[in-house]
Amino acid sequence: MTGGLAAHLVVERVGFRLDVRLRVAAGEVVALLGPNGAGKTTALRALAGLQPLTAGHVTLDGRDLDRPATRSWIPPERRRVGVVFQDHLLFPHLSAVENVAFGPRRQGLDRRAARALARDWLDRVGLADHVARRPRQLSGGQAQRVAVARALAVGPALLLLDEPLAALDARTRLDIRAELQRHLAAHSGAVLLVTHDPLDALVLADRLVVVEAGRVVQEGDATTVTARPRTDYVARLVGLNLHRGHATGHRVRLSDGLVLATADRGDGDSFVAFPPSAVTLRPDRPGEGRCNTWAATVAGVERHGDNLRVRLDGVLPVAADVPPVDAAGLRLATGQPVWAAVEPTAIRVYPVAVT
Incomplete structure (x- = not known):
């Protein structure tokens, strides 16, 4: 150079x-x-x-x-x-x-x-x-x-x-x-x-x-x-949830044991990333057969643009963006239990090793 x-x-x-x-x-x-x-x-x-x-x-x-x-x-x-x-x-x-x-x-x-x-x-x-x-x-x-x-x-x-x-x-x-x-x-x-x-x-x-x-x-x-x-740090910088696991086809097993179904295929050690807007919350456990759902606890709530940014603790700590019209029914107080879900098509899967 x-x-x-x-x-x-x-x-x-x-x-x-x-x-x-x-x-x-x-x-x-x-x-x-x-x-x-x-x-x-x-x-x-x-x-x-x-x-x-x-x-x-x-x-x-x-x-x-x-x-x-x-x-x-x-x-x-x-x-x-x-x-x-x-x-x-x-x-x-x-x-x-x-x-x-x-x-x-x-x-x-x-x-x-x-x-x-x-x-x-x-x-x-x-x-x-x-x-x-x-x-x-x-x-x-x-x-x-x-x-x-x-x-x-x-x-x-x-x-x-x-x-x-x-x-x-x-x-x-x-x-x-x-x-x-x-x-x-x-x-x-x-x-x-x-x-x-x-x-x-x-x-x-x-x-x-x-x-x-x-x-x-x-x-x-x-x-x-x-x-x-x-x-x-980079994930927070660009506004994504980021976790690491092991991918086999359209399944990624995370370090805590939770398995996420994904539209992307993966093989071996992989990252999964998805935006807070892709995370949906509900007060009750969803019916059988719904994939990518887990129990969580509200850790904090703050304004984020036109939505509420909800920080969740539990088996899969993530951030979720909730429209104000949906927030009232969820009773989003710190410590409140909720159920979280993310669609397979919203999840990006890519290898941990840089290729």
Whole structure:
């Protein structure tokens, strides 16, 4: 891989080890997702040059930025890397145009050319009338636009986005996400988006990499990852119930002994996944011959869009989405016994081993 990012990030700290391989082609947007403490921020800091590697390497456009084995290390200010942080981290004493011009000035542009470039970028992000304002005079959305312009103005070979939308309100996030999508589509360099928000990842990224406990647990395009989650975290992220068992034809025996009938065929160790909307609840035991039913206990109830999301404990812990019109008859109080069912056609079956 001569262009883009090729990295093997190994960082060891007391009680934690990051060991992640990343490849991002020029012009590609990759989202790095994972729960808190998974190592996302450590990975981003290593790529930016703020966290030296213990082992491995960071190679950008064929040039080593960090390779401990050969004692190669390029400081942050000499890397062709732009960073947009969650809280934008603009220089508070500089105006918007001076913030954006800072990077080009460090690259050697004279003051006039750097300010002209900065004004052009502020115009691109819709802030042509805000060039003289300082960060405290900007709204959160405006400040984040300045941060995006500042990062892109240096023409980075690698753009790092660290939860860039997390600090914004819902309406502003929607607008900035759409703008960011447009700018990333036009950017010729590699882009790594660090986020915990699946919507940001699905809208902005070409490919997803999921990390847990410092290691990659799943990667692929959005369709593959969302259709076939491989860990509980990924399943929750994409809104699916996920269990593991042993498949024989159209039957899957789960670890707790329950056997689910499925429309999919399987063979050997397999995952079964199905959406909460496919789980139906009833107060009484169904008649004989009904497949895929089990006794459960209500563990919690919360609003989820137009439905109620019901968490169930018992032989098969799952989440079920119940329309409000059906909820009254079920008496959905914590500890209430119910019967749950899922149709065979709603269950996806796929092997545990990655093929």
